[in-house]
Amino acid sequence: MARFAALFCFSILVVLQCASIDSAMAEEIGIYELKKGNLSMKLTNYGARIVSLVLPDKNGKRGDIALGFDTIQGFMNASSPFGATVGRVANRISKAQFTLNGTVYKLPANSGNNTIHGGPIGFSKVVWKVKKYSPDGAIPRIDFTYHSFDGEQGFPGDLLVRTSYTLLGDNQVCITMKAEALNKATPVNLVNHAFWNLGGHNSGDILSEKIQIFASHYTPTDSKLIPTGEIVTVKETPYDFLTARTVGSRINELPKGYDINYALDGSGSSRLKKAAIVHDEKSGRVMEIVTNQPGVQFFTSNTLNVKGKGGFMYKPHGGLCLETQGFPDSVNHPNFPSQIVNPGKPYNHIMLFKFSTL
Numbered sequence: 001m002a003r004f005a006a007l008f009c010f011s012i013l014v015v016l017q018c019a020s021i022d023s024a025m026a027e028e029i030g031i032y033e034l035k036k037g038n039l040s041m042k043l044t045n046y047g048a049r050i051v052s053l054v055l056p057d058k059n060g061k062r063g064d065i066a067l068g069f070d071t072i073q074g075f076m077n078a079s080s081p082f083g084a085t086v087g088r089v090a091n092r093i094s095k096a097q098f099t100l101n102g103t104v105y106k107l108p109a110n111s112g113n114n115t116i117h118g119g120p121i122g123f124s125k126v127v128w129k130v131k132k133y134s135p136d137g138a139i140p141r142i143d144f145t146y147h148s149f150d151g152e153q154g155f156p157g158d159l160l161v162r163t164s165y166t167l168l169g170d171n172q173v174c175i176t177m178k179a180e181a182l183n184k185a186t187p188v189n190l191v192n193h194a195f196w197n198l199g200g201h202n203s204g205d206i207l208s209e210k211i212q213i214f215a216s217h218y219t220p221t222d223s224k225l226i227p228t229g230e231i232v233t234v235k236e237t238p239y240d241f242l243t244a245r246t247v248g249s250r251i252n253e254l255p256k257g258y259d260i261n262y263a264l265d266g267s268g269s270s271r272l273k274k275a276a277i278v279h280d281e282k283s284g285r286v287m288e289i290v291t292n293q294p295g296v297q298f299f300t301s302n303t304l305n306v307k308g309k310g311g312f313m314y315k316p317h318g319g320l321c322l323e324t325q326g327f328p329d330s331v332n333h334p335n336f337p338s339q340i341v342n343p344g345k346p347y348n349h350i351m352l353f354k355f356s357t358l
């Protein structure tokens, strides 16, 4: 079944490559729902984002495992991109600049002197077009597209972006993020920035959830979370999740918690590989993430403090993010896998979630 789903994800990509991106539908903000079996997912074209993901626990009781807000205004107000597609370049770019093909590109800084998540008005803060919407049936699916213009948030060239959410058999969610450079080479790093709590969005902290991350190495950072450029072993550090253990087991050895990029094992090819498995023993829910990306950002919402859905207060460690991605600040680190997308050679990011209960 896993193999089938993986193949299926690929075939969706092939279909996407053939479909042309036109501009037919109006850009009103809406909420859309996909349903299959016991899984239902709400999405919005504001930031091409996940609004909720409802699925049963081990006793059959349904619950929403995605942190978020009751209204679109709530998502707009939030300082983090809850559930959104983040870009043009997710994560950090140091000193808000990079050089490409001999040209220096200066970006708006929105995290001290650095740029984060595509700038102050990145892809998570724009309204996308809804291109395809099949709410139920055999393969529920929705596609969101966005045409990013040359110079938007300082980045070079027009870029056509498409995020697709598809529900597959056996409680699987496939996210594909695709980008096509129309006229200039540009860095691209799209991520899905959902905050998960497998016990339910309103169940408290994620410290007792068990996590396994399939990475022997990580990219250490300075105090501003900019990578030093090294790729070092997780051995004998709190970053070692090669064997499953609870999120909280060594979190006190870090200043605030996890906010780090892992170099996934088996990278170097764009094959699908396991990124992480999370298991919440109380609810029995299990989430496995498979991707074709070289890295994954593990973030434990270290300073979270916001009133979320149903008025529930989301506190530090109230959710965790596993953002499959290219390495942060790769435009300024030639030893990191390149994020440069050239015209004629689209970017394709696959993120496959397999949910189950134990």
Ligand SMILES: *[C@@H]1O[C@H](CO)[C@@H](O)[C@H](O)[C@H]1NC(C)=O
Residues within 6 Å of the ligand: 037, 038, 056, 059, 060, 061
């Ligand atoms: C939905 O959940 C119920 C209760 O847990 C279970 O009996 C049923 O098999 C599930 N259906 C599907 C299609 O997974």
Ligand SMILES: *[C@@H]1O[C@H](CO)[C@@H](O)[C@H](O)[C@H]1NC(C)=O
Residues within 6 Å of the ligand: 071, 073, 074, 077
């Ligand atoms: C969003 O922020 C505005 C201005 O601060 C505030 O009036 C409003 O209540 C907030 N809405 C939500 C849903 O958070």
Ligand SMILES: *[C@@H]1O[C@H](CO)[C@@H](O)[C@H](O)[C@H]1NC(C)=O
Residues within 6 Å of the ligand: 112, 113
């Ligand atoms: C930004 O850079 C300037 C000049 O290097 C420095 O003085 C300042 O402290 C930096 N600001 C932050 C928030 O890091």
Ligand SMILES: *[C@@H]1O[C@H](CO)[C@@H](O)[C@H](O)[C@H]1NC(C)=O
Residues within 6 Å of the ligand: 101, 184, 185, 342
């Ligand atoms: C790099 O710059 C050269 C000269 O300005 C230009 O001809 C070429 O198309 C550029 N390459 C890309 C990938 O943008």
